[in-house]
Amino acid sequence: MEAGLVTPILVRFSGIQKTYDGEHLVVKHLDLDIKKGEFITLLGPSGSGKTTTLMMLAGFEVPTQGEIYLADRPIKNMPPHKRDIGMVFQNYALFPHLTIEENVAFPLSVRKTSKAETQERVKAALRMIKMETLAQRRPGQLSGGQQQRVALARALVFNPQLVLMDEPLGALDKRLREQMQLEIKQLHETMGITVVYVTHDQSEALTMSDRIAVFNDGIVQQIDRPDALYERPVNSFVANFVGENNVLSGTVETTDKDYCRVLLAAGGTVMARAVNVSGAGAATSLSVRPERVAIVPDGASSDGANRLPAKVQNTIYLGDHALAVLDVAGNTEFMVKLQPGAHDRLRSGESVFISFRPEDCLALDPV
Secondary structure, eight states: GGGGGOOOOOEEEEEEEESSSSSEEEEEEEEEETTTTTEEEOOOOSSHHHHHHHHHTTEEEEEEESEETTEEOOOOSSGGGGGEEEEETOOOOTTSSSHHHHHHHHHHHHTTOHHHHHHHHHHHHHHHHOOOOGTTTTGGOHHHHHHHHHHHHHHHHHOSSEEEEEEETTTTTTHHHHHHHHHHHHHHHHOEEEEEEEEEEEEHHHOOSSEEEEEETTOOOOOOOOHHHHHHHSSSSHHHSSSSOOEEOOOOOOEEEEEEEEEESSEEEEEEEEEOOOSSSSSSEEEGGGGEEEETTTTTEEEEEEEEEEEEEEOOOEESOOOEEEEETTEEEEEEEEEGGGGGHHHOOOEEEEEEOGGGEEEOOOO
């Protein structure tokens, strides 16, 4: 790639650590580059360090060690209002006594923008979120989705180089949340802004992000494109946290280049891709996605695929697809994704066989 086509780095976390009590590190060691114009999501369970990382970037928390750079400038000791960063919170943080127009104009008044320019920018921001006709209402007169749109307009009105979003859709119902996901992503693409987004909702992260950084226990476990995280997790935590996943426990018998033969704890052997195993004799957890498994007749040809006996526990109808819940090699919650209607042919307690390809089965670190 030519030097002129390389996307510049807007944010750099270098050797960042954070502790609140001097003993326990909330963020253990963070080296992370965020490119100009990308939408990156910090994903992880509660207490994993993702929100602390966002708060350090915003300036509301100070790193215990390391430095944060914004457009090549160290900002660790820079106050929040000088960082040129927009913020969107879960609770909207709108001023209840101000109109929508006044709420959106607030960041411009702080920056002493002229009255004429403020009016122009506020009009454009309200037009962007399709709320020009509600400019004189107050936040209490709006729905949750409308309030979140106002919070978004307020974060964008002063053309910040970076926008941070902390669980911004957590208070909305499912349908509205999905609608807002698409609107935020469209705004990001239209405006070319850089977005750092925090969520614990993995489907939200997969839908919206250019890249996802998966946090656990203060450490980034993996950072990658959504499809790569789902298809090629580097460890069991990522495999189990991102998307639906089936786990089978076993021991590595033999390895051959990129694959290994695994003896299951409940008996039987399978071939798997050797992703994160230490060799023959090592314990492993196998990861298989529900949509990569087929229920097959007893005498079906396997064509090199793994084939295991299973017992039907239950079936679940979900509209556009169904799930069969099976007992497979000691895992009584093994899921297989089915086409609608296929679940009608299965009966609880019925013995069946499942099949999956070795390339769809990942041998990872033991859970």
